[in-house]
Amino acid sequence: MSDAVYKGGNAPRAAAARRDIGIKKRYAAEQRFRMYGVAAIAVGLFFLAALLWSVVSNGYTAFWQTSINLDVTFAESVIDPNGERATDPNKLLTANYPKLATEALVAKLGVDPENRKLVREVGGLISNGVRTQLRDMVVSDPAIIGTTRNVWVLASGDVDSAVKGQVNLEVDESRRKVSDQQLTWIRTMEADGVLEQRFNTGLFTRGASSRPETAGMGVAIVGSLYMMMIVLLLALPIGVAASIYLEEFAPQNKLTDLIEVNINNLAAVPSIVFGLLGLAVFINFMHLPRSASLVGGLVLTLMTLPTIIIATRAALRAVPPSIRAAALGLGASRTQTVFHHVLPLAAPGILTGTIIGLAQALGETAPLLLIGMVAFVADYPTTPLDPATALPVQIYMWANEAERAFVERTSGAIMVLLLFLAVMNITAIILRRRVERRW
């Protein structure tokens, strides 16, 4: 009898003990899973940090460029020795402007103007970009001929690298691009405040150049902006109209199923295929100009359309059917229902999808290479029909250059591209938060 009592008392306790083990196991499993999650995020963050670190540490110097302050005398004897500028306007365009800058610097450094070798070395300190800089000054105002002006001119790319400490001075002078003599001048000029690093506006305003110090991504930014505008103007209305039709009006049948499958497939097509398509259709068949941002925009539109359609359809589908029923039940037509009620509620989702699609298009490189946007374009495109490049293509082209100064520009351009993408994505998030679903 006491046995029975003992057993009866023990049975639930045993069960409780078993249950305890189960709970412990479950907690352990939960803990483990959380650890995996945290570890996964940590790995992701680590790689993100490594990427950003490598880009920023390589690229932040690109935003400063070494310049030299000169008192340039616009000597008539150099610009127009025979006094022909009144009859021959080309005279002012072809004059030997670098000589003016070299002479000014020679004077500043106190070098013997007769010493050809030293004068050449002095000339090597100054970027060849000085030719256009001084020419533009003279052409816009010929009255400055004969006067002396204080101007900041760009130092050459090698000087810039040396100032930024990117030149290995251990290497023997003969295998360096900056001589010891030039280094000495740089030091004195730095000490005198004649040579300094100034914010590199040229990086954002200039076009392509074979010299790093005068190379900028202005043309690429303009090209990318044109393309974004074309994508926005074409892909958004076409994508939204297609989605509304498919989602709200089209009957559910084999044909619409087929279209649905194809749109999803299209979203997965490698972008280079769109490039080939663009090459075949827009350039070879329609004879649109090569390298034009119009063609780039059209190709990117094709690429972005599926993304926008898929996002828009998801946004439309997320609007509760009861809202449609309410409007239809009041006697609103289908079109009124869609435009008065469904579309406003789907708008945040549509905008988010569009911005993400645009961001994708902004970073796209491969299809643009195929349609010839990988060109050396020094002049700004005035219309989308003019040759242009795009930001990612510019990065690709600079990444192929060997000079140290191009390496930092590559990273600098990547930073600018990442900044654009971040701004777009943050806009998408803010829009989504702002117009959060309200039902």
Added chain:
Amino acid sequence: MNMLTDAAVEEALDASQNSDTLKMRGEDVCVFYGEKQALFGVNLDVRENQVTALIGPSGCGKSTFLRCLNRMNDTIDIARITGKITLDGEDIYDPRIDVVELRARVGMVFQKPNPFPKSIYENIAYGPRIHGLATKKSEFDEVVEASLQKAGLFNEVKDRLHEPGTGLSGGQQQRLCIARAIAVSPEVILMDEPCSALDPIATAKVEELIDELRENYTIVIVTHSMQQAARVSQRTAMFHLGNLVEEGPTDKMFTNPDDKRTQDYITGRFG
């Protein structure tokens, strides 16, 4: 003599209240969802200024029939309807009938309150706006206030007309939906289980409202609550497996039904 007069008076009263004018009529209505038939030749009359309750077990086709009355079934791709439904003697499935106008004349209130995610004011002004019933601000103000008054909601919301309709309680939302339906001056109001998402107090308010609305509107209501059918309706129609089992005055249906299935359903033996 005295008795007779009393009876006569009562009858006269009854007649005035339940003027048996026909408002809508379904003749041999069959509905198919794709291959599946959901209604089998339903014949049902809806009388003016009366509340007609549709009852029956789940899936028997009450909502389907209700949706036929304002052609909401048109919005379901696979739905097909045969037979004839008339409103004031006019066939509503006639190609010449404008479905927009029909839905303005036959309004609908749904099972789940579904106000637009807009202000209370906008919820009600929307119908009159799309139907061109009001154009000036003062006219809109008027119709909004009148509709809310009729729906018994005005006093509760008069200070927050421009706050979102979705911020109201469930019962208030449902009355807002009724006000929204009233705002386009319909002749018939269809209600599909309008109280099934509401608590008893809100339900009582809506039922009271239905009883008041009967004066000006014809109402068809689907309900799963026998008590509700008994409380608010004058006539009741019993559906079973897509067939109309029987139809008649509510008191008769609940006290002395002809069909065994009605009897069983009302007493809770199936459904």
